[in-house]
Amino acid sequence: MLRYVLNEDDVGAVRFALSPLCELGLSLRAIREPARFPLQLGWLRRTEEARERLDMRVLGALIDERMWTPDFLNPRPASPLTRLEDEFRALAATPADVFRSDLVAVHGHVPEVFAGSTSQALRRIIRALRQLWETCFEPYWPRMRAVLEADVVYRGRQIAQAGVASMLNGLSPRIAYDHGVVSVRLADPNDRTLAIDGNGLTLMPTMFTRRASAPVGDGPPMILYSARGQGALWEAEPVANPAAVAAVLGETRASLLAALGDPASSTELGVRFGVTASAVNQHLRVLRDAGLLVSTRYGRSVLYLRSELGSALLESRSG
Incomplete structure (x- = not known):
């Protein structure tokens, strides 16, 4: 306790804060034991081929059988807008005594792959994590x-x-x-x-x-x-013909709901569907108020994403 x-x-x-580096480190749990993370099976399926090219000797030494990872992979973000490159720079500057004590706290010893020069070990870790990010995270990170x-x-x-x-x-x-x-x-x-x-x-x-x-x-x-x-993060791609939902919501709102399996802004949606920004915003507010969408601010934009209820509605009408 x-x-x-x-x-x-x-x-x-x-x-509250978010940390891309924390997500990278903690994702090793799902990679090590997929059955314990059923909500991330969609991500694991999508990244299976890419993960075959990762340096798993290094990445595997960053987690133990208890699913613990060293604290240097779980930094406390200095800002809600923390950038991965900033976290990598801080990781590269980890003092040797901290690096080794954090590994010992997890494994009881320093894994062989990290023996020798601390700076060299940190470079290997950052290189392996960067590859994990670029191949398995970057394509899905906005969502x-x-x-x-x-x-x-x-x-x-x-x-x-x-x-x-x-x-x-x-x-x-x-x-x-x-x-x-x-x-x-x-x-x-x-x-x-x-x-x-x-x-x-x-x-x-x-x-x-x-x-x-x-x-x-x-x-x-x-x-x-x-x-x-x-639960809705890795749902199947939007249905191609949400006709039954359109009968209830109207064709424009049904199309927006189907498209929002991936997060998007009202500006992007307006361009894609040939609808004015004001009209898109009105439709999105109605769908959000009905619990079919969730929204959050991302930089200067507001992103919308289909909720679990919205996904369930589409699935029930497309089966």
């Missing part, structure tokens, strides 16, 4: 990030409507908040109680944690939890 003790100021400073950001938007709405305590208690069955203490039930049999002491608690949605995760060591306070909305 891990317990984070928060004072009143700490509760008000709880923040994955849209789901992660939609989760953050949802949690923010929870805080506004019901408060931080309600939000924390809704993150996962493994996470509980009571009287200033956030308790996280982990696979680690050791009990740890850590005071936040003004260091801020960071919450991070991820695609590759089934319940809840936290740093292996006593690093910056951080909890990783399973993002909402993953």
Whole structure:
């Protein structure tokens, strides 16, 4: 059990963040044991051929049989807009003692593949992770990030409507908040109680944690939890003729719903369907209000993505 003790100021400073590097590291769990991550089987199928070309000797040494990864792969993001290249630069600068102690905390020793020069080992790790990113993540990252950001938007709405305590208690069955203490039930049999002491608690949605995760060591306070909305992430491609749905929603809205298996902005959709931006926005608002779409801000744009309910509606009419 891990317990984070928060004072009143700490509760008000709880923040959310996303980390591409964390997603890369945690994805090794699904690669190692696909059966434990059924929601990511679509991603695993799509990337199966590409993963055959990865440096699995290096990547495999970054995870153990407990599905733990070293803390240097789980940095606390400095910004909600953290870029992978910035994280790679920070990873390359990991001190030798930290690098080795993080590996020992996971494996009990430094794996043979990382013996010798720390800088050389870090270069190999970054090279292997970059290949993983370019072949298996980059093509799907906009869609994955849209789901992660939609989760953050949802949690923010929870805080506004019901408060931080309600939000924390809704993150996962493994996470509980009571009287200033956030308790996280982990696979680690050791009990740890850590005071936040003004260091801020960071919450991070991820695609590759089934319940809840936290740093292996006593690093910056951080909890990783399973993002909402993953069920529709790897659904089949949009149906070609959603005629039955069109009879209910109208042809334009049905077409938009079918197209939004991948996230897109209203501007992009307007161009694709030959509809004015104002008309597209009106249709999207109706679909979102009906629970058929989710939306989230991505940079200067608002991205829309079909919800699980929207996917279920299309499937029920296309079978």
